[in-house]
Amino acid sequence: MDHSHHHHHHNHSGESEVKVDVTYKDGKISIALEDNAGKAPELALAHEKEMHFIMVSNDLEQYYHLHPEKEQEGLYTINQPLKDGTYKAFVDITSKEKAYQVAPSPVQVGTEETGKAVLKPDDDWTKEVDGKTVTLEDVKAETGKAVPLDFNMHGETPEPYLGALGHVVIVDEAAEQYIHVHPDSDDTTTFHAHFPKQGMYKIWSEFEFNNKVHTYSFNIEVSK
16 A cells, blocks of 8 residues: 555646635634635545644644544534644645645634744754654755655554554744655655755654654754
């Protein structure tokens, strides 16, 4: 099984034919989808879900990877209380018929504004979360190349999570770019990323141990 995302309609102008509207009220996130004909787009499954919903606070301190469920045609919802602040939401879907480009949807919760992130490159590439340690091996991150991200699991094998041994999400410092990251295969913890331009990026890698998803984050500088 090949779990990489196949977009049937590559549309290089970046023109999206699907409109996304993200709203938050009383602990519930709603995502309305509408194609250019005003209909609900048909979505393909990717990693066992129709929608992966990534939400980060504007300063990239908070990170959510959620799987909203279809409430009715064109409307997906999930309960997730959010603290007051400014967020960016990235709706990761594969539309069967329509071109779609992931773009940030700003969401303001309450009146308190969250400033932008100022990322510093990591100097410690080994992180521990709840007793499980992960090291991101030396990365030479450059634009225009498939950059390998090799996670050393220190002898542990994570449990398959959504059809792969792990998931990696990358967002740039400005929280404008959402980068699709592909595992090399179902049974590896090596991934490849394409960085669109130089600058600072934050990587969140998710691995499941004992039925619990552990999230490890790393800041990385990408050169030209």
